[in-house]
Amino acid sequence: MSSTRSLQYRVLHDRLKKEIVKGIYKIGDTLPSENDLCAATNLARSTVRHALLQLEKEGYIVKQRGKGSIVAATRRSLGLLSFQGFSASVNGSSVSTLSVQVPKISPWPSPFFFPLSIEEEHAGCISFSRVRKIEADRVMWETTYLPNLNLPRFARTFKVEHSFFEFLAVHHQVEITGMVQEIRAIHADVRTAKHLRIKKGDALLVINRKYSTSRSSLNIYSTLYCNTNKYAMSNSSGTMPS
Amino acid sequence: MSSTRSLQYRVLHDRLKKEIVKGIYKIGDTLPSENDLCAATNLARSTVRHALLQLEKEGYIVKQRGKGSIVAATRRSLGLLSFQGFSASVNGSSVSTLSVQVPKISPWPSPFFFPLSIEEEHAGCISFSRVRKIEADRVMWETTYLPNLNLPRFARTFKVEHSFFEFLAVHHQVEITGMVQEIRAIHADVRTAKHLRIKKGDALLVINRKYSTSRSSLNIYSTLYCNTNKYAMSNSSGTMPS
């Protein structure tokens, strides 16, 4: 199924990852110790360690000497610009989502902001659109586009209020593996101004993103219009103290 | 000197890293093979591999089965927003730098856009400012701030036309280890408009950054005003195909 033949560390890694994603191990739980895993799988410890190191690199667990391998947030979000960590915790502020357009099938917008493959072009496009709020402020208008490809019943089963990436992981075993984005400052047009409750001409941040996924034919695209008047977009990378 | 005691994989890692940074191994060169390194260091192969895996994770080398460990770009630049790779290659377009303010010692701007430690506050501030051009277009006005701390003769020796991070690495053995940034869209004020040759009120992208370095007391701060009318800012993370 998944490209690689049967590398033993891969098999163990995949098994543990599935168990984490499915919730058999919950955030904060401790995985079986390396020695336990050795005993259970009949693998050498370095092989078990290799599997765990992969999981750690992917952000699924954190290893702590003397304690064990502890399940971390199910999903990393490295390098993504976000409102200080959007869907998750924004300093305890209440975050909410308004549906602007439920998933619908349509042709790709033209011109599109990233070049499309023939396969994608051909498949047609599913798009949906939503507005994100922090407290009472409308801070972001987001439209997501994806090819209508091997995602049966998607348009009917996805609820716009949920996390899209979580939905893909749980229902389609699709994970985000990379992202490229392009950022500009523009003046708001009438339509955008209306969605974000600002004035036409106000300064606005627009981000065009392309996500690659674990399914090589599936890329996901999105456009974000961000009102940064009150909340800035932020991100970090590398190791920052405290 | 460097925190860790004398882990053997660390020692080898540090040695190879220095040799790469100093140019003993140049970009594209192949490092000695794992077996050669084993022989030269009297270490087991897995220990040598551990050292090389660290280097790979940091972006100094790329390992290729059947070929060897190949030296990659001396410096990763993960997650940094840039004009499609600024100082380096912007599609062959000619990039240039104008000096607006040579390094000078002054108090920290107040209010500053990131909280400062007492030590930093105390040390005073060195700042300099420059405008970046692509072809004839002024695309970015950048001001950099750093504490006047353990960098003897910096204000006199640094030339604003050079790469600041390269200067720090070569002359002060300081490396960037992480970054956090905050991004907003604003309307240009008169001063910024003048530097970038745009009209007051034009939409502008402003980025405030804090870099942490390998010297724990030394953080570097910068503010970037970007005219994204013609050139967007972009970056990528994770693994993107092609």
Place this chain on the structure above:
DNA sequence: CAGTGGTCTAGACCACTTT
């Protein structure tokens, strides 16, 4: 073909955390 890195084993000792 020889040489490279990738996987894997079966041990060992150490540093740290918890009981």
Place this chain on the structure above:
DNA sequence: AAGTGGTCTAGACCACTGG
């Protein structure tokens, strides 16, 4: 003291690259 992950050894076989 018992259990955890971190480091390290000295082997082995495999898959891939190049001459």
